[in-house]
Amino acid sequence: MYLVNGSPSTTFDVADRGLHYGDGLFETIEIDRRQAVFLAQHFRRLQTGCQRLRLPVPDLHLLADEIASLCQAAPEHGQAVIKIIITRGVGGRGYRQPEPIQSSRILSLHPFPDYPDSFQEQGIAARFCQTRLGVSPALAGIKHLNRLEQVLARAEWSDTATQEGLLLNVDGHVIEGTMSNLFYVKDGVVYTALLTRSGVAGVVRGLVMELCRQQPLKLVEHDYTPAALLAADEVFLSNAIIGLWPVRQIDGHVFQVGVLTRHLQSQLRHLKALDREVGHAL
Amino acid sequence: MYLVNGSPSTTFDVADRGLHYGDGLFETIEIDRRQAVFLAQHFRRLQTGCQRLRLPVPDLHLLADEIASLCQAAPEHGQAVIKIIITRGVGGRGYRQPEPIQSSRILSLHPFPDYPDSFQEQGIAARFCQTRLGVSPALAGIKHLNRLEQVLARAEWSDTATQEGLLLNVDGHVIEGTMSNLFYVKDGVVYTALLTRSGVAGVVRGLVMELCRQQPLKLVEHDYTPAALLAADEVFLSNAIIGLWPVRQIDGHVFQVGVLTRHLQSQLRHLKALDREVGHAL
CATH class of the missing domain: 3.30.470.10 (Aminotransferase class 4, branched-chain amino acid transferase, N-terminal domain)
Known part of the structure; x- marks a missing residue:
């Protein structure tokens, strides 16, 4: 409609x-x-x-x-x-x-979308895409309509065992998923990509960052490589429709669903309930 | 229609x-x-x-x-x-x-478009845009529909004294105009940008390159800086609607309309006449 x-x-x-x-x-x-x-x-x-x-x-x-x-x-x-x-x-x-x-x-x-509850609970499987995100500071962060890179990346797999593709940019830094932002946790610190050269600054990404600041949890936005991601203790994805999905596997590399992911999931649900209660002051 | x-x-x-x-x-x-x-x-x-x-x-x-x-x-x-x-x-x-x-x-x-004949004959005035083209090898060269960078660049000027804006990419290389490809001549050699990381491979750009090979004229596709462009003997633009326009000025820096630009203009007109005669074998 x-x-x-x-x-x-x-x-x-x-x-x-x-x-x-x-x-x-x-x-x-x-x-x-x-x-x-x-x-x-x-x-x-x-x-x-x-x-x-x-x-x-x-x-x-x-x-x-x-x-x-x-x-x-x-x-x-x-x-x-x-x-x-x-x-x-x-x-x-x-x-x-x-x-x-x-x-x-x-x-x-x-x-x-009819995502099974297991995606929230046990997490999802992701893979690295071959398609690289371009570098364009003029457009980075904006949820604009120029989405051919996402289309090409999403066309790289059709099996239902993989729920999301992860994208590096042409600099070789891990940026995000095709439809989600990406976080990882290492030694109690939450990390996510800097979106000054590539990527979309998701609304739930912003809320997760806000939650980290309130806890407080140390949060770092930085450029990072696939190696840093694969060495993480916890990995999760965010967007406005999925909320937070733990990542339990990237190209066969296994992660546990950790306590910080669980904590942020629960905090996000709390925020959502609050948002419903107070309504929307424009 | x-x-x-x-x-x-x-x-x-x-x-x-x-x-x-x-x-x-x-x-x-x-x-x-x-x-x-x-x-x-x-x-x-x-x-x-x-x-x-x-x-x-x-x-x-x-x-x-x-x-x-x-x-x-x-x-x-x-x-x-x-x-x-x-x-x-x-x-x-x-x-x-x-x-x-x-x-x-x-x-x-x-x-x-009602371009005056003077654009073909005496040339046009161009300026460098602030907007940088992104770097995206997956999309470089393709005339795709993701054109926000061109829209932002074209919004940088509204005076009618400027006919085209020239775009660098985020690497700092000169790539093309907002709606045209860019060539320069130095010491009898024709140069144009490599379009493996940014830019649109125009049809008339391809024809100009083909004409250079046939003459033969030495043609070099490479990464180059604004300084190299400003040190050129001749500069011209190409697209399917304008054909070839000499550039007589870039941000106040003046160029003469040179013999190679004139020669390629005339060769392109010849190709066009030939194209009309032989029709289109698909």
């Missing part, structure tokens, strides 16, 4: 710059019992992304209303996914942006 | 992966007196791009028929532009590609 600029539609203007140049960004939001989870955080990232891409920030009250309207079609007692795409709208041929920019917004409601 | 999968349309499927991920590629083709220019070369690049992105190559006879049909709406005695977009088609949420892939094709006819 799609809402295109506020109206139900299955089609979209063929002159939109989202199609022609990937000129825009997106958010993927968990819907739990017809309510958006961590909406304020998603909106904050959307704003930051728009500013970096010089896109007008959409009216967030309007967006929240449209999300609420889509939520009415979501399961009353279960979960769903809402995706928001914001593009630079319709423009002529050529990279030069139209003036003024009339951005487009496309909201869609999707079923929640 | 748009043809979406063969039918006139102003809209396309909102679930198309071209919109969601920039998952596809494009060609921009000059139409001269209702005939596509260098169509065989455009089709060859389209095939190469599809192979690298693991997209099924579209039926080229069908594409040629659709181009011919759009050409009927182009000026009988003038020029126009046809853009072809090929995407991985409609798919569910997530990077994993649908199986089988049903690619989408979007063809559109546009007016020819």
